[in-house]
Amino acid sequence: MVKWIAHHGVERILAEMTETIEADFRRWESFDKTHRIASHTPFGVIELMPISDPDTYAFKYVNGHPFNPARGYQTVTAFGVLADVHNGYPVFLAEMTLLTALRTAATSAMVARRLARPDSRVMAMIGAGSQAEFQALAMRAVLGIDELRIYDVDPAAMAKFERNLAPRGFRITVCDSASQAARGADVITTCTADKAVAQALVDADVAPGVHINTIGGDCPGKTELDPRILQRGPVFVEYTPQTRIEGEIQNVAADFPVTEFWRVLLGHAPGRTSADQVTIFDSVGFAIEDFSALRHLRADVAGSGLAQEIDLVAAPDDPKDLFGFATAPVPVV
Amino acid sequence: MVKWIAHHGVERILAEMTETIEADFRRWESFDKTHRIASHTPFGVIELMPISDPDTYAFKYVNGHPFNPARGYQTVTAFGVLADVHNGYPVFLAEMTLLTALRTAATSAMVARRLARPDSRVMAMIGAGSQAEFQALAMRAVLGIDELRIYDVDPAAMAKFERNLAPRGFRITVCDSASQAARGADVITTCTADKAVAQALVDADVAPGVHINTIGGDCPGKTELDPRILQRGPVFVEYTPQTRIEGEIQNVAADFPVTEFWRVLLGHAPGRTSADQVTIFDSVGFAIEDFSALRHLRADVAGSGLAQEIDLVAAPDDPKDLFGFATAPVPVV
Numbered sequence: 138m139v140k141w142i143a144h145h146g147v148e149r150i151l152a153e154m155t156e157t158i159e160a161d162f163r164r165w166e167s168f169d170k171t172h173r174i175a176s177h178t179p180f181g182v183i184e185l186m187p188i189s190d191p192d193t194y195a196f197k198y199v200n201g202h203p204f205n206p207a208r209g210y211q212t213v214t215a216f217g218v219l220a221d222v223h224n225g226y227p228v229f230l231a232e233m234t235l236l237t238a239l240r241t242a243a244t245s246a247m248v249a250r251r252l253a254r255p256d257s258r259v260m261a262m263i264g265a266g267s268q269a270e271f272q273a274l275a276m277r278a279v280l281g282i283d284e285l286r287i288y289d290v291d292p293a294a295m296a297k298f299e300r301n302l303a304p305r306g307f308r309i310t311v312c313d314s315a316s317q318a319a320r321g322a323d324v325i326t327t328c329t330a331d332k333a334v335a336q337a338l339v340d341a342d343v344a345p346g347v348h349i350n351t352i353g354g355d356c357p358g359k360t361e362l363d364p365r366i367l368q369r370g371p372v373f374v375e376y377t378p379q380t381r382i383e384g385e386i387q388n389v390a391a392d393f394p395v396t397e398f399w400r401v402l403l404g405h406a407p408g409r410t411s412a413d414q415v416t417i418f419d420s421v422g423f424a425i426e427d428f429s430a431l432r433h434l435r436a437d438v439a440g441s442g443l444a445q446e447i448d449l450v451a452a453p454d455d456p457k458d459l460f461g462f463a464t465a466p467v468p469v470v
Numbered sequence: 471m472v473k474w475i476a477h478h479g480v481e482r483i484l485a486e487m488t489e490t491i492e493a494d495f496r497r498w499e500s501f502d503k504t505h506r507i508a509s510h511t512p513f514g515v516i517e518l519m520p521i522s523d524p525d526t527y528a529f530k531y532v533n534g535h536p537f538n539p540a541r542g543y544q545t546v547t548a549f550g551v552l553a554d555v556h557n558g559y560p561v562f563l564a565e566m567t568l569l570t571a572l573r574t575a576a577t578s579a580m581v582a583r584r585l586a587r588p589d590s591r592v593m594a595m596i597g598a599g600s601q602a603e604f605q606a607l608a609m610r611a612v613l614g615i616d617e618l619r620i621y622d623v624d625p626a627a628m629a630k631f632e633r634n635l636a637p638r639g640f641r642i643t644v645c646d647s648a649s650q651a652a653r654g655a656d657v658i659t660t661c662t663a664d665k666a667v668a669q670a671l672v673d674a675d676v677a678p679g680v681h682i683n684t685i686g687g688d689c690p691g692k693t694e695l696d697p698r699i700l701q702r703g704p705v706f707v708e709y710t711p712q713t714r715i716e717g718e719i720q721n722v723a724a725d726f727p728v729t730e731f732w733r734v735l736l737g738h739a740p741g742r743t744s745a746d747q748v749t750i751f752d753s754v755g756f757a758i759e760d761f762s763a764l765r766h767l768r769a770d771v772a773g774s775g776l777a778q779e780i781d782l783v784a785a786p787d788d789p790k791d792l793f794g795f796a797t798a799p800v801p802v803v
Binding site for chain 2: 226235453460465
């Protein structure tokens, strides 16, 4: 995965992946959107997230273990598999920790391209953690945003962010508060890690015309917006049943009106309708994005030497003689 | 997998795996038994089957595509993954088409060891398909059964069975009917592929004292026993909620009494109580068996050269700097 990113460049990958995800969102109704299956333990959760279209099945394995960083492990690791629907054979296996960071940023850019004001040039980043640089690069690749105003409770995170992105030509202003970061921003991205019903952004800091891209509120009990902000403008979601449980809208009424973004893409629902409007993308991360990212990666690395064959499917010459296959003479290590 | 089988010998693997599965059945209540998640298409089904104990998480990917053999593919392929519960990291990936054949046979042997008459020496095999040889070898390894009476609607399948097993020292009688095969048998294994409510074995062919090991009835609408047989003796199952849907007992009342086999192992329920009793194991295949097979394989191949490292988990030096890791300079192919 790291070699692939080095080979193509992260910004180009983000721009291209945005198109792949949008192409898949445009055929939203052709996907079989199954629920995920979670295994909870005192240490964390392990989830399997399957999804398929008529040709391709995908699933993602992902864990979430909040105590991991203190023990030298990643909080989240992930991998994914693609399979051919017609015969059920698995055909592609990939790391997805990095791929998830890329697809999350590409999804934000896909949505902001339709909902942010076309003249947007300045983004506030509230939270400068693992996802932050990917968000900034995707927004520049797709919208042309090149000025960043950042705030994080951890100065080391801001230093890391500046170290990673200043050499890439962004103008970066390090701020003392979320309010200061939000000042003058056209897009506000909240991407904080606090596992709580938090208010990383309050209503008073949201100017008319802003597009809000809220990433960190993504599981029950973990949100980051002052709920009054949700009343300010139309709220757009990926998949309503999932976002009601995991997104910012868990803090408002169960019938709070939202628009699924694919309907905007297909012209079934309006996006932004005026320059003064506040638009809100309540992002939680949806299985189609993983599907898109996996098929994008698979197509991109085909024949490149970046992928390797794994002998994972038993293929007896005679499908009815599994035993003969299993006990055939082979060189033993 | 084939190298592993060649290295240890299939009969020894079956005997050892029987012990691993029994050890896990004995700690039945320590498992988190989640339901599987199925994705159905006109071509077939793809399922993810997760299960975990307090230390180890496992899932199996398995497809079922009935039209595959006519197109040169296997009906069923499978692979599995083990992960560490404490940090959620995936640690082991393995082919499971062969492993499923092995664990199914080992499970049958584990159950027959407790339920068949101790003096059992003759097994009838109704159905000589992919699973048949594994069943025969497991029953010999664990119970000492060395005489086989086989019947299959397809003479080629019986020829294959005899070709594979006669050189391994079994006395094999090829029969003209299921009735003839069942005559004089101590254990009757039914393992047919017909996707229907079939009667591969009828009540009149079941003598007192027989243990019936019924493998082929394993999904809704696919059964192989005359339902009157189920009234003859106690019926033992793996996991009752699953077997009610998938097993032979789908053809009897929803409150038909059954015994979960782990309770026999722990002395919570009786097994066979007399030499004249008919005992029935309504096998459908349960996730603990996959878990056991995967952990057995993992332990067996550790350090052997039969397993290879796969770089599947992103491991940045600084868990908070995923971007720096993703864009670190690497040699590009």
